Amino acid sequence: MPDRNPGFSTLAVHAGAQPDPATGARVTPIYQTTAYVFNDADHAAALFGLKQFGNIYTRIMNPTQAVLEERVAALEGGTAALAVASGHAAQMLVFHTIMQPGDNFVAAKKLYGGSINQFGHAFKSFGWQVRWADTADPESFEAEIDDRTRAIFIESLANPGGTFVDIAAIAEVARKHGLPLIVDNTMATPYLLRPLEHGADIVVHSATKFLGGHGNSMGGIIVDGGTFDWSKSGNYPALSAPRTEYGGVVLHQAFGNFAFAIACRVLGLRDLGPAIAPMNAFLILTGIETLPLRMQRHCDNALKVATWLKQHPKVAWVSYAGLGTDPNHALQQRYSPKGAGAVFTFGVKGGYAAGKALVEGLQLFSHLANIGDTRSLVIHPASTTHAQLTEAQQIAAGAGPDVVRLSIGIEDAADIIADLEQSLAKV
Template identity: 55%
Template sequence: MSDTPNRGFSTLSLHAGATPDPATGARNTPIYQSSSFVFKSAEHAANLFGLKEVGYIYSRLTNPTISALQGRIAALEGGAGAVCCSSGHAAQLLALFPLMSPGKNVVASTRLYGGTLTQFTHTIKRFGWEAKFVDFDDAQAVENAIDENTRAVFCESIANPGGYITDLDAISAISDKAGLPLIVDNTTATPYLCNPIKHGATLVVHSATKYLTGNGSVTGGVVVDSGKFDWKASDKFPSLSQPEPAYHGLVFADTFGPMAFTFHGIAIGLRDLGMTMNPQGAHYTLMGIETLSLRMREHVKNAITIASWLEKNEHVEEVTYAGLPSSPYHDRVARICPNGASGLFTVALKGGYDACIKLIENLELFSHVANLGDAKSLIIHPASTTHSQLTEAEQIKAGAAPNLVRISIGIEDSDDLIADLEQALSK
């Protein structure tokens, strides 16, 4: 199918990136569970390895099932191309890998998923990289944090766990002025609710484990390239703008143009880091995306209903859902996330830490798991789990204070979810 811009989101969710299997006519994209693929000739093999021809070599690099998924997500995000990988964490490293080198830094929001904060605070230091954390509601602070060694700006469109919406227009204006790529984690929003590329993002990353798949069955990640960044505008990005020794001096920006980052992510990122998505996982995610628009509408509808009810409950101190008129981020919904503020938010309880634990232990429909974005409703206490590696002060900055729980609202009947919360809160 031709992924033309005038096709609707739901149509692209079903058709983009895939056609009926040419060999068998199978309507669904088959699971190509093969480690390698036969070359047509010696010349064909040489051309593939030399990046002179596009095709399939080895599933660490390319695979037909995964390629279909890459095409579909790129179409939904409005990107030039995409690279799928093994997890959301892998996607973050894959996005940073061509941009960074020892001594360089990324300016990142303080409001990030706890695992990302840990990855950026500790793990990337082993590569000689650094993260500088800033409150992205303070545009001047973001601009001040950028220095001559900064190579990227990183944030979440809708931050996990609090559901805070980032002013992507303001942040992209800063990154553009500095000549830097803006990387936006769009996991919580999905392309149905937010299109970061329209707001100036260079790269979009996802944990496909969450809303894209929607059923908690697989782990996966993806990096979407807008194709709009000029990698040769400065000497800051030699991996893309200078000759690559492993490919006889090929320059990715010259050879592949808007697809430079995508081809680098496959030909070097997946080749050397090996963070490959498996074909069966890609198949599950393809199936999940088919109902993405339907599910996200239900997530948003239920979240508004339940957050509104919780806000009035006597045991609740605060609800952070941006879809509520009381939220300081409510005015950003129409501009940044016109289809809604997703189904994720936090609830602060008047009883503090102990009340959070008791609530979780008494719920029946909500599952206590370290995940979000399932069709089923989920809950967790970030301070003792996903953000437990942080100090209390860092937890509060990240929107994961000890007195709150994170709720991922599913697509069950909202009356049943409210009844479950009511009986658990009463205990």
Template identity: 55%
Template sequence: MPDTAQPDAPLHFDTLQVHAGTAPDPATGARQVPIYQSTAFVFRDAEHAARLFNLQEVGYIYSRLTNPTVMALANRVAALEGGAGAVCCSSGHAAQIMALFPLMQPGCNVVASTRLYGGTVTQFTQTIRRFGWSAKFVDIDDEEAIRGAIDENTRAVFCESISNPGGHVTDLPMVARAAQAGGVPLIVDNTSASPYLCRPIEHGATIVVHSATKYLTGNGTVTGGVIVDSGTFDWSASDRFPSLSEPEPAYHGLKFHETFGPMAFTFHGIAVGLRDLGMTMNPQGAHYTLLGIETLSLRMERHVRNAVAVARWLEADERVAEVTYAGLESSPYYARAARICPRGAGALFTVRLKGGYEACVRFVNALRLFSHVANLGDTRSLVIHSASTTHRQLSEEQQRAAGVAPDVVRLSIGIEDSRDLIADLDRALSA
């Protein structure tokens, strides 16, 4: 990756979110990261071009592969997650496919949590089958089930740090132990937590993926994804990962792990993944996300504070049957959340209404401040009835396993004044 030197002393999160991965523009002195809206980049000479294409030198060739604005974002998110490197791509769903791409071959499977976003469940049950891949779904709280599901064709374990939509907090150290015992990497979707609330690599994760669309950007303006590699997995320890351990024909027999060490997965993601799949993030989108990350810690603190206030109020209301927020003392995941997400359990949870499906519909339609949209992690508070929208394609059994039964609505709590949010919820519940 391009050299973006930082001070020698380790920096704290609030400083990293502003400075990591960037330096003043060398050509102009511009302090903010410029938007390099350029498709291609001029080579110094023929030898320079050849070295870049042979992966003998790091630099910029074509924006499908690398772009200075996008690379600044990759470096910043890698720093915030404590990873060795990162690759940015076009969406969170793209990030999931990009993360699996170097690991999987036809006939291989991924062991996945049942508590996943509905679109991910569909991607894993339907779409990846077209590549000859498959998924085994397990209760991610059951260590024996995870270990039992891993077989000789398993190439990864996949879960969410804080699940969408229910706000379930995963016991990441336990899942990491199970993955390690099976000789496979653990991939964690950290979208709902953000690196401010949870750093999965510190709990044993190998790879972290994000939908940058959500909390990283924070304002509903960008679709993007990020894959962060810890740089700690030994891709050559077995013959399971030939894309990383064996000679790559497209690069004259280069072995990514042997050549790039801790950066093998990241370089493969750029040199093969982005080259051939083309799931590229655009520079303007990367710029917006960089701007959003500058206030990530400030926003997450307010998100969490508001979520606690709103969840407590809802839990005490007789019109509500259940609140799933792990930040409530009554939650079975409260102690785990304090361990895995010490700065707070996020701002995403579900609410079960006593009036059932029809009550949920009336409730959603009556809200005024909460926006009814298929998104989360916005500065604005959001609501959706997952069973009829984001998880509609799942069976009712799958919906209930994911925590989105027909009598449940999902709330994403924003950074408004919590008193106004509670007043809006009260008015809608009365409807």
């Protein structure tokens, strides 16, 4: 568009996409292929040596995937992106790129239960240690940093509690110690807030959730903010040291402000292999076209439901930052004035048993382990997503025994409330 920066909704539809040059197809095709024909031997050598961009093998890149990557990078305000098989795969590749055995990183205590499990257990096999800190106290992050710390990791909008994090305050700690700040923006999406604008260096998503938005495809995204100096400290040799497998190229020197995205692709994705399927990339792309419409409806519905639950006699508490009385409301207004998201928690009087009973009595809600669907979803975290944690860990993560997590869909708000009302009546 000449002389104009496209708006968010325009980017959600058009960024990265052009009519297919071979057929004129307007919708990005599903390039269902494993490999690509080279022009000649020199062309193949240039691709394999990182001297030329192009498609080699779908484990590493794919034209459908490339449109998805460019679109999410545009929406987040990043320099480049990499799409992979899942949100967990995105996190694994990020840390694989910056960590060595014996290194550690500092992560927020309030995270998605699967991330807590991945960081605290699976990452041990790589020799990586996680240290936990409290997002309500940025100084607690600083207290955990030592000379082997390589990153700080937070969620912009914490799962399951739906609490906003003071990204800028934690970014200041990261900058002070020369560390990249990694932010999981799955719950907020770039429609509500863009972490790179508040000091983040890397953004990750489970594209399975709100980006795709229809509960039909798995995917993850890594967005390179292009803001971190990977060569300054010498602590990130994957980017600052010569790569013998690529003829001695130094990735940060060669690729500048999108070197991190390149490193995740040509080192991590190439060898570990968590590639996104072309069909899934296509479905997530299609979902993103309606992201601004869906997210606003999600937020509007969630506020109505949270307001109704707040006054219900069988509800002990509601944690939703969109409520004016919520202690997190000021942060929500600062970081995400368009809305407080679709996911929040509340407690039913009666604790663990009452929470399970409420979930089992719902009819419109789907009881499953996901968020970000067009449909309203519900789960009791203490008995499912956070069941691997001790009760103390569950409470620290915002998933105590009485907690019920809702992911509010785009149905009519009155129908969502009616379903909660009939189930609460039976508790």
